[in-house]
Amino acid sequence: MNRRHVSLPTRHGAAALGLCTLLLSGCAGATRVALPDAWRNQLGSVKTVVGLEQQEINAAVIASTGGAGLGLLGAIIDSAVTNSRTKDAEAAVAPVRDALVGNEPGATLGAALTRELAAVPWLKPGAIEVRQVPNVDAANALATKAGESDLLLLVQTSYKLSPSFNAIVCTANVSLIPRGQPANGSGANKPIYFNRFSSTALLATWPAKGAKIEEEEEALSTASGGQLARQLEEAAALWAASGGRPARQAVDGGMNELAMMIAFDLPQAAPADGAAYHPVPGSARVELRDELTEQRLTGLRVKDAGARTWVRLRSGDLVAIAKETP
């Protein structure tokens, strides 16, 4: 037997388990680290880097968990099913990628940050550099590399189609890191500011207008592999229509909105009791759906900006969604 056929559940299984543990532990409480007032008044020079995790738009996939409880066999079945879903999504996303060839989301975010951060007078972001930062090692190398600036403002961004291709979600993890410290430091080495942002743009004509999300999920969950692939292809064609205008608007709009949210959130102090943020008095509770994980979330409305609503999750994350129409 080829040794490769038995190596998956060992090394990658361990890595996947570790990653899941890390992600779950991150979800347990607040993830936002508010910038302490003391730091704000004595910030030195800041180097700002927009780090792109990917080269082109990706398609999120819900990992199979049906084999949980069946031990090694279940893990192998889950891996095969998840791999099959990823291959289908990769095939279907091609027209959207073609439509976005030449589109540079990193440059769009960089330009938007230059504009938006100018309104944060105590932050001196300097010239903004855009580069590939595909993983935490690259981020750490960037953060610990000797430079002339006192701090690194690292904006790690990604953009994805949701598993059902009904949304494009742009995300950013933003850290303010003193020079010489790793990007993923903890304890005394943790960033002096950290938060996660997302901006979701729904495909207006997909699924059919008026269909409820639950109906859509039900239809997708009962669809056969071939039906699901066809549905993804149909949605991809809509994103790629008119020379890819819907996809470009979603990505460029998302990057611009991320910059606005980052500039809004950086100065937001936290209460002395250790909470991640000050709740806005009287703010309404909002229920929303994380389109990447298809999980229900609740948060507090922070701000209405045109047709968009910004919502603060319990973790401190700031997410932007379309405002609900009555």
Add this chain to the structure above:
Amino acid sequence: MTAGAAGRHGALLGAAVLAAALSACYMAPVRIASGQLTSDRALAAARGPAAARPGATLPVVRFEPVVDQRGGATDLGVVAGHAVSAERLPAWVDEELAGLASDHFAVASPATPAPASARSPVLTGRPRILKAYVASQGVTKKAVVVLQVDYSPAPDPASASRFYRGQHASMNWDSADDEIIGALREALEACLEQVRSDVEARLYPAGVPAPKPIPAAPETAPEG
């Protein structure tokens, strides 16, 4: 077993588990050396047109040297934590384009030796690499190559441009060099299949000519 022996065994087991954990954490970079990506077909084309295709009377398509619009980057991305880099990526694409000849056209390119290079081309292609990367998503590894080719028919200076996207996605077993090289080859091959079809459509708008029938071998009398 004594308490001391049990302790030693426990320590050895612990050390083994720790070593396994550390080896799992170490993500060795994957460096693809010059020539590792080259396919057998491209190697055959490099040996000469006679070895590749008997294309003495076929129309010649000339591919100019590939321009790398990625800025000559050697980094190709990260697969399951392993940073992947490759040298001479444009040269690889040149070699593979040189091996693209079919039963219906011959190819002249920087990687093709004379005499095919010396004949007048009926179509010139100027290829560019727009994207070339690898990545992983969960248990799946991905490779993507996107080429753009500007075509000019021989007497006509005007050119028409086409994109070709080649993608490959498959289970990532252990991020080994062979796996990643295979994925990249598959992605470029998917691109080149489209280039070949497109070139044939440009050379033969009415459809490619049917292959000539192979003359039947003379019958031999049964032995015995």
